[in-house]
Amino acid sequence: MSGTYDGVGPSADGSRSYYGKPVIKEPVWEPTIPAYFFFGGTAGATASLGLAARLTGNTALARAATYANAVAIAVSPPLLIADLGRPERFLNMLRMFKVTSPMSVGTWIVSASGLASGAAVALEILGRLPRAKLAAEAAAGALGPFLATYTAALLADTSIPVWHEARRELPFVFAGSSAASAGAACALLTSSSAARPARRLAVAGAALELAAFAAMQRRLGFLAEPYRHGRTRTLDITARALSASGALGMVVGRRRSAAVGAGVLLLAGSLVQRFAVFRAGFASARDPRYTIASSASEWRSRLRRQPKPTCHSVPGARGPDTPTSAPASSKPERCTLAEDRRNRRSANPQPENGPRMLH
Amino acid sequence: MSTTLQLGATPLGPASYGDEAKPRMGFFTDTSICIGCKACEIACKEWNQVPQDELGFSGESFDNTGELSANSWRHVAFIEQPTGVGGVQAADSDFRWLMSSDVCKHCTHAACLDVCPTGAIFRTEFGTVVIQPDVCNGCGYCVPACPFGVIGRRERDQLPAADGEVTGLGTTHKCTLCYDRLKDGIEPACAKACPTDSIQFGQLDELRDRARGRVERLHEEGIAEARLYGEDPNDGVGGFGAFFLLLDDPEVYGLPPDPVVPTKRLPEIWGAAFLAGAALAAGVVAAVAGGRR
Numbered sequence: 001m002s003g004t005y006d007g008v009g010p011s012a013d014g015s016r017s018y019y020g021k022p023v024i025k026e027p028v029w030e031p032t033i034p035a036y037f038f039f040g041g042t043a044g045a046t047a048s049l050g051l052a053a054r055l056t057g058n059t060a061l062a063r064a065a066t067y068a069n070a071v072a073i074a075v076s077p078p079l080l081i082a083d084l085g086r087p088e089r090f091l092n093m094l095r096m097f098k099v100t101s102p103m104s105v106g107t108w109i110v111s112a113s114g115l116a117s118g119a120a121v122a123l124e125i126l127g128r129l130p131r132a133k134l135a136a137e138a139a140a141g142a143l144g145p146f147l148a149t150y151t152a153a154l155l156a157d158t159s160i161p162v163w164h165e166a167r168r169e170l171p172f173v174f175a176g177s178s179a180a181s182a183g184a185a186c187a188l189l190t191s192s193s194a195a196r197p198a199r200r201l202a203v204a205g206a207a208l209e210l211a212a213f214a215a216m217q218r219r220l221g222f223l224a225e226p227y228r229h230g231r232t233r234t235l236d237i238t239a240r241a242l243s244a245s246g247a248l249g250m251v252v253g254r255r256r257s258a259a260v261g262a263g264v265l266l267l268a269g270s271l272v273q274r275f276a277v278f279r280a281g282f283a284s285a286r287d288p289r290y291t292i293a294s295s296a297s298e299w300r301s302r303l304r305r306q307p308k309p310t311c312h313s314v315p316g317a318r319g320p321d322t323p324t325s326a327p328a329s330s331k332p333e334r335c336t337l338a339e340d341r342r343n344r345r346s347a348n349p350q351p352e353n354g355p356r357m358l359h
Numbered sequence: 360m361s362t363t364l365q366l367g368a369t370p371l372g373p374a375s376y377g378d379e380a381k382p383r384m385g386f387f388t389d390t391s392i393c394i395g396c397k398a399c400e401i402a403c404k405e406w407n408q409v410p411q412d413e414l415g416f417s418g419e420s421f422d423n424t425g426e427l428s429a430n431s432w433r434h435v436a437f438i439e440q441p442t443g444v445g446g447v448q449a450a451d452s453d454f455r456w457l458m459s460s461d462v463c464k465h466c467t468h469a470a471c472l473d474v475c476p477t478g479a480i481f482r483t484e485f486g487t488v489v490i491q492p493d494v495c496n497g498c499g500y501c502v503p504a505c506p507f508g509v510i511g512r513r514e515r516d517q518l519p520a521a522d523g524e525v526t527g528l529g530t531t532h533k534c535t536l537c538y539d540r541l542k543d544g545i546e547p548a549c550a551k552a553c554p555t556d557s558i559q560f561g562q563l564d565e566l567r568d569r570a571r572g573r574v575e576r577l578h579e580e581g582i583a584e585a586r587l588y589g590e591d592p593n594d595g596v597g598g599f600g601a602f603f604l605l606l607d608d609p610e611v612y613g614l615p616p617d618p619v620v621p622t623k624r625l626p627e628i629w630g631a632a633f634l635a636g637a638a639l640a641a642g643v644v645a646a647v648a649g650g651r652r
Contacts, residue, residue, distance in 0.1 A: 016608060016610050016611055017610055017611075017613065018436060018438070018610070018611065018612060018613030019419045019422075019613075021425070021426060021613055022426075022508060023507070023508055023610070023613055023614065023615050024503065024505065024506065024507070024508040024615075025428075025502045025503060025505065025508040025509075025510065025511060026503065027499060027502060027503045028499040028502050028511075028512045029499055044639075045639060045643070048639065048640055048643045049643050049646070049647070052643050052644060052646075052647040053647060055647075056647050056648075058647070083498075083499075084496050084497045084498055084529075085495075085496065085497015085498070085499065085512050085513070085528075085529030085530050085531070086495070086496045086497045086529045086530060087496075089477075089494075089495075089496035089497070090496060092477040092478075092479070092494060092495075092496045093476045093477055093496065093498070095477060095478055095494075096476075096477070096478045098473075098475075098476065098478075099625070099629070100473035100474065100622050100625060101473060101474045101475060101476045101500070102474075102628070102629075102632075103474065103476040103498060103500050104476035107476060144639075144640075145635075145636035145637065145639040145640045145643075146632070146633070146636045148636065148639055149632045149633075149635040149636045149639065150632055152631075152632060152635070153628045153629060153631070153632040154500075156621075156624075156628045156631075157474060157504065157621050157622060157624075157625065157628050158470075158474075158500075158503040158504045158621055159470065159503060159504060159505060159506040159618075159621050160503050164621050164624070167624060167627055167628045167631055168627065168631045169631075170631075171631045171632040171634070171635035171636070172631070172634075172635045172638065174635065175635040175636065175638055175639040176639075178639065179639055179642055179643070183646070196649070197646040197647045197649060198646070200645075200646040200649055201642060201643060201646035204642050204645070204646065205642065208638070208642070281503070285503060288610070288613070291615055292610045292615065292616060295506075295610075295615035295616045295617050295618060295619075296610075296616045296617065298595060298616075298617040298619055299616045299617035302595075302617060
């Protein structure tokens with residue numbers, strides 16, 4: 001703001017807008033993108049689990065992880081390329097490397113992971129060059145965690161409030177979800193004894209996913225509303241129920257059939273969770289209240305660093321739509337700017353200068 | 360391969376153009392003298408050969424354009440306001456018009472440019488932000504990155520009949536500040552067409568001075584609600600290349616009150632992603648370290 005207008009602030013609750021139209025654009029991305037988030041995350045975490053299993057001599061688990069990783073990373077590029085407006089130009093993303101663009105960084109991570117994973121699985125099938133295979137697995141395993149979390153950075157680096165304001169928690173949601181799906185996938189493919197580490201990872205991942213998701217909701221406050229409406233709410237509840245029951249099944253189920261059932265639940269929970277996050281972004285972009293409220297809070301925090309505006313206090317003038325929950329009019333000098341605006345209006349409904357023209 | 364390593368702030372064009380650098384050019388849109396004629400919208404479409412948008416009747420005052428998009432690079436907003444509210448009063452009625460021609464802000468720190476993974480979006484020698492449709496691969500990242508919702512992607516299913524080459528389908532589009540005209544020293548089409556000089560084109564420094572003078576004058580005339588939007592180089596996007604004089608809060612015009620370029624938080628974003636990745640790696644190690652028990 002210019003500071004030249006000694007007036008009142010933007011509507012803190014976003015109640016004023018232009019015909020209720022969105023301020024920002026919703027993404028043009030298709031459901032292939034959240035599907036990729038799932039497969040990419042699973043690929044990343046399976047690569048790391050496979051490497052760790054290899055290094056500890058759990059060959060059965062390492063082999064299962066290598067195959068699961070190969071499948072997950074193989075479907076990723078087609079899902080990404082299909083979403084481009086000009087798919088034939090996908091190589092243009094390899095023209096540059098930009099740290100300001102998580103998509104650019106991610107393109108290189110996916111490309112490098114894909115090459116390493118492809119080499120690892122090829123050598124696994126051929127049964128040759130064990131040291132080269134280990135090197136390929138090490139590369140994929142080292143990149144894996146970031147393949148799983150960069151996608152959260154990609155969403156956070158947008159102007160969509162429900163993603164951008166969740167920038168601290170969203171990577172942990174994706175990391176947990178990826179660990180859960182990778183552990184589940186490997187537990188499905190391995191005998192009970194060899195799968196112990198995978199089951200532990202799956203349970204810990206689901207726990208992190210649920211905890212980080214709750215922390216994200218708390219941080220977002222009113223901005224988390226898109227998770228509480230319509231189909232996004234259904235997806236959110238379904239994802240959490242699937243993950244929680246899958247984790248529980250992994251803990252209590254001792255037989256292989258129980259592990260298979262729990263693994264399927266965890267994989268489904270991880271997939272549905274990405275769709276919930278994805279859809280919430282669209283709802284968040286569509287409703288101008290979220291953009292305006294998030295922008296207005298930025299405005300107020302900037303203003304706080306400047307001299308305080310005078311607050312026109314009218315006792316009991318606080319309206320029902322004030323989003324803060326501070327006690328009403330106990331400390332009038334700390335009222336919000338939206339209140340200040342209302343107070344000014346009710347205190348002085350007619351302008352002092354009388355009618356005036358613009359020119 | 361080129362690299363952009365400066366976190367959260369792509370360098371301004373003039374700094375990287377050397378001898379070819381030009382003064383930073385921009386728009387000052389003075390909405391207090393906009394008459395809502397939409398000549399800017401039409402001039403822009405004509406000059407830039409922007410395809411037709413959906414035709415329809417919105418019922419929202421005289422605004423049938425709706426919003427800035429791939430096929431609308433200027434958008435005139437119409438707001439019908441009852442007066443006597445918030446200290447605002449018109450001379451001869453209980454009602455006032457607000458009209459404003461919105462456009463790409465050509466931010467100093469542009470989100471679209473920062474997040475573009477192909478380098479299709481670049482900073483020109485005039486300090487403006489332009490998309491090259493022949494490089495863009497239509498990934499769509501710039502669309503939700505923009506804090507103003509300026510950019511849109513043209514759809515493939517809108518392909519017209521085979522006669523005539525149509526470029527840029529499936530790619531993103533926005534105002535270029537008439538880069539081609541600037542190269543020839545001509546003012547952009549919208550500013551040229553504006554009959555009241557509500558849209559003023561020029562060097563950004565001069566426009567800012569002129570705008571501050573205009574606000575002072577309006578305040579002297581008793582129009583206390585006049586304020587500048589986007590002229591402050593210390594705001595969340597480093598100041599707009601195309602800024603505005605508004606007569607109400609920005610959100611009334613469909614603009615965010617205090618836009619922030621999302622890449623300003625890149626250290627936080629990457630930091631959290633790195634920590635979460637490290638947590639995942641630690642979890643894997645811990646899971647395996649437990650052995651086969």
